[in-house]
Amino acid sequence: MTNEWGWQLPATDALFQDSPYEPLENPGENIAERLIMIAHLSFNTDVWSTRIDRYWEGLVERIEGACNTNSVTEFWQRLTDEMALVPLSAGELLHEKNLLCRPSILSYPVSDFEVLNPLRSYPRDIVDRTRMWNQYRKAAKVSKLKAA
Amino acid sequence: MPLGKTVAWEDGHTCGNCGEATETALARTILSAYYGSWEAIAVDAEGGKRWLCLPCGWTLRDKDLRRMPITITRDGTLSRPSFAELRTLLSERIPADLAVTLPIEGRKAVMADARWGAVATDSGSLPWTAAHRRALASVVELTSYGFTEGLLSYDAPPFGVLSKVSVRDHARVRELWNSLGRWRPDVAAWPTLVRLARRDKDSE
Numbered sequence: 001m002t003n004e005w006g007w008q009l010p011a012t013d014a015l016f017q018d019s020p021y022e023p024l025e026n027p028g029e030n031i032a033e034r035l036i037m038i039a040h041l042s043f044n045t046d047v048w049s050t051r052i053d054r055y056w057e058g059l060v061e062r063i064e065g066a067c068n069t070n071s072v073t074e075f076w077q078r079l080t081d082e083m084a085l086v087p088l089s090a091g092e093l094l095h096e097k098n099l100l101c102r103p104s105i106l107s108y109p110v111s112d113f114e115v116l117n118p119l120r121s122y123p124r125d126i127v128d129r130t131r132m133w134n135q136y137r138k139a140a141k142v143s144k145l146k147a148a
Numbered sequence: 149m150p151l152g153k154t155v156a157w158e159d160g161h162t163c164g165n166c167g168e169a170t171e172t173a174l175a176r177t178i179l180s181a182y183y184g185s186w187e188a189i190a191v192d193a194e195g196g197k198r199w200l201c202l203p204c205g206w207t208l209r210d211k212d213l214r215r216m217p218i219t220i221t222r223d224g225t226l227s228r229p230s231f232a233e234l235r236t237l238l239s240e241r242i243p244a245d246l247a248v249t250l251p252i253e254g255r256k257a258v259m260a261d262a263r264w265g266a267v268a269t270d271s272g273s274l275p276w277t278a279a280h281r282r283a284l285a286s287v288v289e290l291t292s293y294g295f296t297e298g299l300l301s302y303d304a305p306p307f308g309v310l311s312k313v314s315v316r317d318h319a320r321v322r323e324l325w326n327s328l329g330r331w332r333p334d335v336a337a338w339p340t341l342v343r344l345a346r347r348d349k350d351s352e
Contacts, residue, residue, distance in 0.1 A: 020315040056307065124304040125322060131307055132315070 028114025042085035271336035
């Protein structure tokens with residue numbers, strides 16, 4: 001799976017395979033959604049498992065709080081701190097996360113503002129998309145296990 | 149007796165609600181001490197008391213008028229439409245010979261604010277414009293997706309309901325939800341729109 005902008009991001013491209021939605025067509029929104037998917041993949045069980053019912057709402061609130069910057073790198077750092085995200089163990093995903101945090105160096109460059117703007121304006125929509133993706137991803141995993 | 153109680157009527161005062169100089173009675177003998185809309189009844193400048201005429205006394209006192217939606221026609225016919233009927237009625241321009249009252253909290257006397265071609269609610273008389281009709285259409289469409297009256301005031305569609313809606317309709321739900329964004333801070337129109345989303349008891 002590739003993306004229409006020619007970004008070399010195969011690991012996050014693959015994440016969209018489980019999403020019930022078409023990937024967002026705006027490059028800034030598309031990167032924002034990839035980052036939130038990665039944030040969810042960095043879910044900290046120790047911190048959130050006892051208050052899982054607050055997790056998604058907490059993610060929205062913390063995105064809103066972390067967006068008050070003009071740098072995606074800074075945003076990611078704040079989100080990591082606030083959500084107590086665990087370090088990514090998958091090397092490829094970690095590499096892509098680092099690229100996504102510097103969207104202006106991608107092969108099709110996107111400004112930090114274009115990525116942060118949707119996160120500021122409609123974080124809940126992006127989190128809800130991620131939540132749906134997660135639901136479908138889990139269902140796909142279960143059906144794969146059953147088939148095996 | 150429309151008031152359901154005996155009160156002493158006097159001449160020489162003005163009704164504090166409609167301003168008519170007619171036979172009136174002391175408002176406190178008509179209304180309960182717990183009545184919630186005293187501020188809407190003007191105080192008589194001479195005696196410092198509130199007076200009401202019989203029609204106003206009835207509209208302010210009758211509890212049913214404060215609790216149920218009512219339509220009134222110029223020939224004096226009162227009817228109690230269901231919420232479904234009200235949605236249909238308000239999906240179009242309100243005829244000039246019809247007034248609609250829609251109490252929200254059940255505490256305010258809204259009948260006194262009834263105007264021809266408008267909706268009277270707790271916040272007063274609301275002219276029912278094309279923009280209100282479009283907003284109502286959005287509310288009705290959202291309820292068809294399963295979003296109930298209590299959920300419509302959320303900033304975004306609650307995920308619990310959204311996740312049960314077909315994925316191909318999610319963009320439409322978000323579009324409708326966002327289109328109602330400007331209505332949510334409107335303290336007069338929004339409670340009215342939300343109340344119109346209410347399901348009738350017999351349809352549940």
